[in-house]
Amino acid sequence: MAARRILITGIGSHTGTELAARLERDPRVEHVAGLDTRPPQAALERTEVIDADIRNPVIAKLIPQVRADTIVHNQIVRRPGAMSATAAHDINVIGTLQLLAAAEKSDSVKAIVIRGSAGIYGAEPNAPQFFEEEMARLFPMRTRFQRDVSEIENYFQTYSRRHPTVTCTMLRYQPAIGPGLKTQVTDYLSLPLAPTYLGFDPRIQLIDEDDALDALIAAIHKPVRGAVNVAAPGTVGLTRMVRMAGRITMPIPAPVFPTVTQAAKRGGVLDISPDFRRLLRFGRAVDIGRLVDDVGFTPKRTTAEAVAHYVRTTGGRRLTPSVRGRVAGAAS
Amino acid sequence: MTQRTDSTTSSRAGGAPPPGGGNAPPRTSALPPFGLALAFLRALRESLDAGSGLPEALVAAGASLPRDLRHSLERAAARLGGDYDEDEWGFDEEFAEAAYPLLELLYDRWFRVQATGVSNVPAHGRAMLAANHAGILPWDATMMSVALLREHPLPRYPRFLVLDWAFALPYVSVLMRKVGGVVASPYNAARLLEQDELVAVFPEGVKGTGKPFKERYRLQRFGRGGFVEIALRARAPIVPVAVVGSEEMYPMIGESRLLARALGAPFFPLTPTFPWLGPLGAVPLPSKWRIEFCEPIETAEYGPEAADDRALVFELSERVRETIQQKLYDNLVKRGSAFV
Numbered sequence: 001m002a003a004r005r006i007l008i009t010g011i012g013s014h015t016g017t018e019l020a021a022r023l024e025r026d027p028r029v030e031h032v033a034g035l036d037t038r039p040p041q042a043a044l045e046r047t048e049v050i051d052a053d054i055r056n057p058v059i060a061k062l063i064p065q066v067r068a069d070t071i072v073h074n075q076i077v078r079r080p081g082a083m084s085a086t087a088a089h090d091i092n093v094i095g096t097l098q099l100l101a102a103a104e105k106s107d108s109v110k111a112i113v114i115r116g117s118a119g120i121y122g123a124e125p126n127a128p129q130f131f132e133e134e135m136a137r138l139f140p141m142r143t144r145f146q147r148d149v150s151e152i153e154n155y156f157q158t159y160s161r162r163h164p165t166v167t168c169t170m171l172r173y174q175p176a177i178g179p180g181l182k183t184q185v186t187d188y189l190s191l192p193l194a195p196t197y198l199g200f201d202p203r204i205q206l207i208d209e210d211d212a213l214d215a216l217i218a219a220i221h222k223p224v225r226g227a228v229n230v231a232a233p234g235t236v237g238l239t240r241m242v243r244m245a246g247r248i249t250m251p252i253p254a255p256v257f258p259t260v261t262q263a264a265k266r267g268g269v270l271d272i273s274p275d276f277r278r279l280l281r282f283g284r285a286v287d288i289g290r291l292v293d294d295v296g297f298t299p300k301r302t303t304a305e306a307v308a309h310y311v312r313t314t315g316g317r318r319l320t321p322s323v324r325g326r327v328a329g330a331a332s
Numbered sequence: 333m334t335q336r337t338d339s340t341t342s343s344r345a346g347g348a349p350p351p352g353g354g355n356a357p358p359r360t361s362a363l364p365p366f367g368l369a370l371a372f373l374r375a376l377r378e379s380l381d382a383g384s385g386l387p388e389a390l391v392a393a394g395a396s397l398p399r400d401l402r403h404s405l406e407r408a409a410a411r412l413g414g415d416y417d418e419d420e421w422g423f424d425e426e427f428a429e430a431a432y433p434l435l436e437l438l439y440d441r442w443f444r445v446q447a448t449g450v451s452n453v454p455a456h457g458r459a460m461l462a463a464n465h466a467g468i469l470p471w472d473a474t475m476m477s478v479a480l481l482r483e484h485p486l487p488r489y490p491r492f493l494v495l496d497w498a499f500a501l502p503y504v505s506v507l508m509r510k511v512g513g514v515v516a517s518p519y520n521a522a523r524l525l526e527q528d529e530l531v532a533v534f535p536e537g538v539k540g541t542g543k544p545f546k547e548r549y550r551l552q553r554f555g556r557g558g559f560v561e562i563a564l565r566a567r568a569p570i571v572p573v574a575v576v577g578s579e580e581m582y583p584m585i586g587e588s589r590l591l592a593r594a595l596g597a598p599f600f601p602l603t604p605t606f607p608w609l610g611p612l613g614a615v616p617l618p619s620k621w622r623i624e625f626c627e628p629i630e631t632a633e634y635g636p637e638a639a640d641d642r643a644l645v646f647e648l649s650e651r652v653r654e655t656i657q658q659k660l661y662d663n664l665v666k667r668g669s670a671f672v
Contacts, residue, residue: 125496125497125505126497126499126515126517127515128519129420129422129523199503200502200505200506201509233420235418237422240414241414242414243411243413244414245414
């Protein structure tokens with residue numbers, strides 16, 4: 001493809017702004033536009049910012065004017081936080097529907113890349129230890145977010161079938177971690193006592209924030225049809241992750257875990273979504289064969305390295321500072 | 333190591349009071365373990381008084397210990413800092429190694445395992461172990477691992493496929509994962525074989541573990557031969573394994589459907605000790621074991637497409653089943669009495 005014109009939704013998010021900044025510096029990209037009601041988090045040089053709500057049908061008039069060849073859908077709410085669950089659902093599902101309707105109206109679109117979520121697989125005790133792309137609906141949908149993601153994927157698949165000339169890429173992201181991000185994982189790791197399920201130590205798979213962005217850019221330059229898992233290679237046990245961050249685990253018996261975390265949420269201490277709660281109990285890992293082979297992108301940091309990098313950069317305090325050095329020092 | 337042994341013997345020779353020898357107050361210098369503990373505690377207190385935190389103090393105090401103890405302490409402290417490795421399946425080799433002496437003790441003293449034909453297990457590359465399954469807790473899988481680690485000239489850890497229900501249980505799930513257990517799913521088995529691992533499967537599944545005592549050593553149906561399909565597709569040889577002894581460790585005299593349903597468990601066993609003795613009921617009876625690893629059945633010659641050939645899959649599955657059944661009878665005769 002020659003000079004690219006790219007539209008990014010959710011440009012007011014950290015990832016949206018970072019992505020726009022990276023694409024601005026890319027000589028292969030002619031024009032960058034961003035859609036959001038929030039302003040970008042940093043000053044952008046040549047990005048056209050469209051102040052519109054993705055849920056509003058008016059975007060069907062605004063988007064064709066951008067004459068974008070690629071739409072990057074980045075406005076998916078992973079954690080409602082202060083927002084009500086209904087508002088999050090509206091942005092996720094209705095927003096995607098409106099966006100797809102707008103894309104239908106603009107003839108220039110050649111590819112749509114959605115930054116989706118591996119949350120669609122859920123977290124199950126009897127799950128395959130590495131989900132492949134076609135295993136998306138092996139288990140019943142248990143949480144609201146999971147159902148939302150599933151609906152988004154359904155709409156997207158229908159769109160993809162109806163528009164065979166448009167390459168539709170669904171990127172299924174595992175949770176990201178990094179010093180620049182504020183996500184459920186980083187919030188969790190900054191708690192002095194990290195609540196865990198008593199007797200459970202699931203395998204957690206994440207992706208480093210730089211790799212997450214690079215994967216998105218790789219998919220923009222080489223869109224492939226269908227779903228692609230995006231995650232760092234390897235997994236790390238939850239307990240190990242907490243210890244690497246220099247925190248202490250606080251095991252809570254499973255039957256009272258929701259009650260305790262709800263109370264903590266009311267107290268404003270932490271906000272654990274039902275998805276994340278299931279992740280803390282059963283974990284989840286995905287197979288990234290398609291990302292490596294088809295998109296041609298290999299994440300640079302493994303999950304353990306991503307955690308270590310996060311801890312190092314944010315200056316996470318360790319419980320046992322350089323044990324080896326001290327023993328050697330004391331012994332000599 | 334040597335130094336420590338020397339000092340121990342010399343201090344004993346130097347007139348330590350005989351064990352249990354009445355009036356003489358024990359001199360700390362003469363009893364190395366006490367001496368060590370005291371020195372350790374003293375160093376710990378000094379370090380704490382000097383204002384360092386507990387973990388650092390522990391490590392500093394560790395300097396007064398002999399090397400291997402110090403090493404263990406160091407490793408324990410490092411693990412507290414998250415400094416250990418788990419592979420992508422969650423297998424924690426260091427943990428497995430730490431648990432090994434305990435399992436070895438069970439292998440030698442409790443079950444008195446005799447393993448034969450260990451060299452039939454390929455030392456390199458992918459292979460599948462197919463064994464009969466019995467007993468409520470997977471001691472058969474663990475004892476097979478110990479047999480391979482001890483008797484095989486090129487030992488390696490097998491990965492075993494565990495009934496998925498175990499992964500919903502607290503503690504059990506973690507333990508399983510750390511020693512090489514993987515959720516029993518065809519995807520997992522195929523992926524492990526692709527990675528050239530040694531995979532242990534129990535084709536009987538829960539039908540094997542949940543059968544009453546009077547049906548012991550009678551192999552149940554081998555599912556639909558899924559394990560053969562996976563082996564064919566990965567071109568991995570299948571090594572049939574006959575395990576004798578696992579049936580007597582938890583003789584199942586009955587089962588409670590009501591409790592099983594309440595707990596969501598596939599079955600709820602009633603044995604002479606469980607659940608009457610509570611957690612003690614989980615202690616296996618000391619049955620005598622024999623494990624025989626049989627001649628491998630090669631699958632590479634058929635090619636991966638053969639996995640879709642139903643007739644071949646059933647034929648191979650039946651061959652594995654007959655081999656195990658035959659070897660079970662042989663080893664039952666060789667073993668003689670079940671407990672002594």
